[in-house]
Amino acid sequence: MALAADPALDTLFLPMSSGALDWPAPGGTLFLRARAGVALNAARRHKPVCEQSFRPWADALERDGLAVSEANSGRFERVLVLAPRQRDESRALLARALAQLAPGGVVVACAANKEGARSMQDDLARLAGPVHALTKNHCRVCWTAPMDADQVDAALQAEWRALDGPRRIAEGRFLSRPGLFAWDRIDAASALLADSLPADLAGRGADLGAGFGYLASEVLARCPAVTGLDLYEAEARALALARENLAGARVPLGFHWHDVTRGLAERFDFIVSNPPFHQGRADEPGLGQAFIAAAAGALRAGGRLWLVANRHLPYEAALARGFTGVRTVREDAGFKVIEATKAGAA
Template identity: 60%
Template structure:
């Protein structure tokens, strides 16, 4: 995230009660930070053994580069202090609160911070409902709120909220997804448009960049009998299990052997080379603002990863100007269709 965003403000605000002395940070390894994000307020208080949980690869990499211990998954043990930066998706955040309460040790506390513009009052009410009374302060246009030491979660509510992070069926049972993923509860309109014009003769090694729960790759496997292997690249680790399950189902429906690999990976750092076809509906947001640099980085990665005779198929919002980057990276580019606010490109002959 860039400096000055609401999300940075939430990170700043999270540490205010520790700065004022209302709360105390552990000097040992007894701190877990759920959906942790790197930043000066965290780095200046760093202690050996603190565990950062972050499932989004770029954010996890930033934490690791600052010397923190990072995991994409939830640990087994409990902690004296559990910090949380909730998400904008309410049910996903409820699952986070339930997970935080499940990982706080005897006498410990859960502390959360949310920007006012991103549902602070709602998040505060949810944690209070789960854990009882919370103490609140306002700072940096955010709310910071924390549980009483040793607060015990409402057992039935906690059990119900923990299930909110489990994979669930979408698209009339054809796929599984997970709350909080991009377009988690439906087939994204842009991806559906790309699938509508995707040729049936794709073959060989195929990559799906920014794959989410795997809709593009799964559809390609079922439609294109010449595909022999598929690699999914996805930066959000919470999407990996649904993607694996969806790929396995797609291979079963296709009735033939297809090698599949699901990778937790930041595409902007590059991908493997030699793909015969690459498909992508790249992300275009950084926070709430449109950020076409992400899509441009995906285009550059695709050009480097594509075999000389391969093809790159990409869908994007019509208002995002990717044409110059496509022309710089590929010798042959055509707009296949423009419809419903989106455009699909086919690019060939990558420039080396």
């Protein structure tokens, strides 16, 4: 299957492919927020150490035979960064990249123009001094001079490294961090679903796309007959916070770093979900439809799915394929809450 175009990934490798930078010895490169793609496959002989906390992208790297982990602590001659859009998260990642350089190492960072490329370049220059830059594919790649520790603005580096650390939100109820979905607030769609949940949900349930654990927390507070709850989340940074936010829960919990679109191995009495519906800035109904299919496959006969979605998203056909008794429970502020029952006796 052909790999999808990834302009930022392609642009990131320009300094090496153009000869502006050499590759270090195999294993001497750390790639933060790595993504699989043609450009990375072409560089595989350099054996970059890839880090990725988003499970679908980590799985894609592993399928390509690349070494990948959630976190690395060593020092490297080259650190590559695909900078995220959220600025606090991006600044923290740049500061960390510099901290993981071996003496004389170089940081290379890239972002799409529409996702803050110029700000990313300015931020890297504030930390490390003048940088080189190239533009292509509506993206910008920039890189530092060979760096030693005393060339970095240490005070600013320490300040920025803390920017994506866990912090309290929602009047202190939850820990969250920049870069997660709706990281600094309770998402309106999730809040609507929580407010619509029936008190009679019972048995073992699952939260698909659990984030930092808000919806799971509401299920446990509102539904006293729940005896167990499993949280499925693709972003490891969110799942780690969900563990903390639900510490001391009254029922056994399971935490799964998992791509829900690949299906679920367990069986449940009920499932709740506010599924993702976009990739980048584009709506992608296929994501939510895949969540619905996974829920249909994982529910026991008579089990219930409680789902919230943007009102315009076309989920009805996917619901009809896997469920009976599909009904819209509530519509408000551009969202719809749906209950769907799995065919068969409970």
